[in-house]
Amino acid sequence: MAETARRSDGFDVIVVGAGPAGTAAAYTLAKAGIKVALIERGVYPGAKNVMGGVMYSQPVGAIIPNFWDEAPLERHIIEQQYQILSPDSAISGKHRSTQYAVQPHNRYTVLRAKFDAWFAGQADAAGAYLLTNTVVTDPIIDNGRVIGVSTDRPDGDLYANVVIVADGVNSLIAEKLGLRPVIDTVNMALAVKEIVALPRGKIEDRFNLEGDEGATIDIYGEVARGMVATGFIYTNKDSLSVGLGVILKDLVKSGLTPYELLDGMKNHPTIKPLLAGGEPREYLAHMIPEGGYQAMPKLYSDGVLIAGDAAMMVNGFHREGSNLAMTSGKLAAETAIEAIEHKEFGARAMSAYKTKLNNSYILQDLRKYRKLPGFISSRPQIFNVYPQIINDAATEFLTVDSVPKKQKQWKIWRQIVKKRRPLRKLLRDIYEGWRAFG
Amino acid sequence: MRIEDRLFLVKFNPDKVSHLRIISPDVCEKCAHKQCVAFCPAKVYEWDESEKAITIAYEGCFECGACRIGCPDLNISWRYPRGGCGVAFRFG
Numbered sequence: 001m002a003e004t005a006r007r008s009d010g011f012d013v014i015v016v017g018a019g020p021a022g023t024a025a026a027y028t029l030a031k032a033g034i035k036v037a038l039i040e041r042g043v044y045p046g047a048k049n050v051m052g053g054v055m056y057s058q059p060v061g062a063i064i065p066n067f068w069d070e071a072p073l074e075r076h077i078i079e080q081q082y083q084i085l086s087p088d089s090a091i092s093g094k095h096r097s098t099q100y101a102v103q104p105h106n107r108y109t110v111l112r113a114k115f116d117a118w119f120a121g122q123a124d125a126a127g128a129y130l131l132t133n134t135v136v137t138d139p140i141i142d143n144g145r146v147i148g149v150s151t152d153r154p155d156g157d158l159y160a161n162v163v164i165v166a167d168g169v170n171s172l173i174a175e176k177l178g179l180r181p182v183i184d185t186v187n188m189a190l191a192v193k194e195i196v197a198l199p200r201g202k203i204e205d206r207f208n209l210e211g212d213e214g215a216t217i218d219i220y221g222e223v224a225r226g227m228v229a230t231g232f233i234y235t236n237k238d239s240l241s242v243g244l245g246v247i248l249k250d251l252v253k254s255g256l257t258p259y260e261l262l263d264g265m266k267n268h269p270t271i272k273p274l275l276a277g278g279e280p281r282e283y284l285a286h287m288i289p290e291g292g293y294q295a296m297p298k299l300y301s302d303g304v305l306i307a308g309d310a311a312m313m314v315n316g317f318h319r320e321g322s323n324l325a326m327t328s329g330k331l332a333a334e335t336a337i338e339a340i341e342h343k344e345f346g347a348r349a350m351s352a353y354k355t356k357l358n359n360s361y362i363l364q365d366l367r368k369y370r371k372l373p374g375f376i377s378s379r380p381q382i383f384n385v386y387p388q389i390i391n392d393a394a395t396e397f398l399t400v401d402s403v404p405k406k407q408k409q410w411k412i413w414r415q416i417v418k419k420r421r422p423l424r425k426l427l428r429d430i431y432e433g434w435r436a437f438g
Numbered sequence: 439m440r441i442e443d444r445l446f447l448v449k450f451n452p453d454k455v456s457h458l459r460i461i462s463p464d465v466c467e468k469c470a471h472k473q474c475v476a477f478c479p480a481k482v483y484e485w486d487e488s489e490k491a492i493t494i495a496y497e498g499c500f501e502c503g504a505c506r507i508g509c510p511d512l513n514i515s516w517r518y519p520r521g522g523c524g525v526a527f528r529f530g
Binding site: 041044046047048111116133134151153169172182183185188190192194239248251253254256258263280281282283284285286 | 524
């Protein structure tokens with residue numbers, strides 16, 4: 001064991017990155033009386049962080065009970081809509097429930113620059129040592145065990161018994177530790193987003209809301225232009241988060257720019273009226289680790305644990321990520337607390353983290369959908385042909401023109417199997433799709 | 439909306455030196471499609487025909503990391519800007 005790890009100015013735990021995973025870890029540790037440093041490269045926590053905007057309450061409440069009384073939240077979501085676009089049409093479904101209108105609200109839209117700064121402030125107030133403006137450049141390794149990190153500050157080496165790596169989607173630290181390969185572009189989405197300001201009243205009218213109620217729209221189909229991509233519109237108090245994520249491999253191959261894809265979505269005839277008169281306030285981009293279970297790195301090693309996006313913990317189908325990040329950060333902290341109690345920091349002690357993840361929804365859900373990313377990336381038709389089929393069928397069936405309905409049905413069917421997707425492939429898509437959902 | 443106008447909405451604290459670097463300019467010259475010019479969400483990369491080189495407007499980089507893995511030749515050296523530098527999202 002290295003002497004340095006026992007230095008009196010050392011920490012028990014160092015957490016790299018003050019996003020949802022890192023801050024959840026640091027807060028949990030600080031509350032347990034552990035000496036913890038929370039290192040953030042941004043000028044404030046949240047400065048580098050972007051998501052679509054839906055934060056799920058339960059995992060946050062498991063860390064900070066009644067957080068909704070204080071946290072900077074936008075709207076509680078009572079309605080979730082799904083739109084499937086063809087170039088000139090849309091078919092949609094939505095779920096709305098008054099059950100979502102009562103406390104505790106299941107989910108809120110948030111703006112991460114504000115939320116993350118607040119959340120990290122809570123960790124700081126609980127006793128974590130929050131160090132902003134600081135890049136962790138390298139792990140410090142002694143005898144195969146992680147004993148600290150180097151930073152870009154003068155004399156910036158810090159030591160601890162456990163390092164929790166929560167440095168986000170690009171996790172250079174997990175790569176440097178050899179726990180994560182350079183991620184393939186098929187397993188990453190690039191998301192771009194705009195904050196579009198609109199008066200509160202307009203948002204409430206357009207989305208059929210009252211007070212702080214909010215709505216989400218997830219958008220499939222034409223926005224993807226034959227690639228694997230989805231769009232979204234989420235309501236904030238006086239702005240909309242409007243964005244689109246596309247698998248990086250597809251985008252690179254397409255030669256298109258992500259912002260022209262975003263413009264394409266914003267100008268779609270069913271989307272445009274929702275945004276009319278809006279003033280863009282910010283433009284943002286971030287990557288999302290979409291590869292799922294099969295693309296996850298090794299989650300622990302001697303003296304180190306990996307949480308959140310750094311560990312590729314995103315459930316793309318359910319657009320969950322920040323909740324997995326928070327829960328994994330909390331579980332990493334609990335593992336570190338046990339390790340400190342037993343003074344055991346080797347891989348065996350750290351493996352308790354994997355057990356906790358296995359027992360939680362995180363690995364159970366990611367395992368359930370493990371085939372889905374591969375299924376989707378091998379079938380971009382899902383984002384292209386099928387939206388067209390569904391919209392064509394709806395238009396045909398709902399157009400009243402004195403053609404007998406039976407003849408219409410036959411025409412729709414012929415159009416599908418002759419033009420859009422041969423029967424054999426269609427059946428195969430359905431079968432493989434069913435399997436991909438576990 | 440033009441990308442230049444979009445970037446105007448974003449707050450950056452540029453570092454004094456670039457955190458992005460082309461590893462081998464020859465590779466860019468031979469690169470048929472120069473995909474980075476299109477897929478970078480902040481239009482950091484442009485092809486300068488007279489210099490036969492990619493120019494890097496690192497000051498307006500979102501640090502998303504797409505170029506690091508998206509360059510077909512992995513010809514971009516990528517690190518974070520110094521602590522406190524780079525993009526500072528106000529909304530997120």
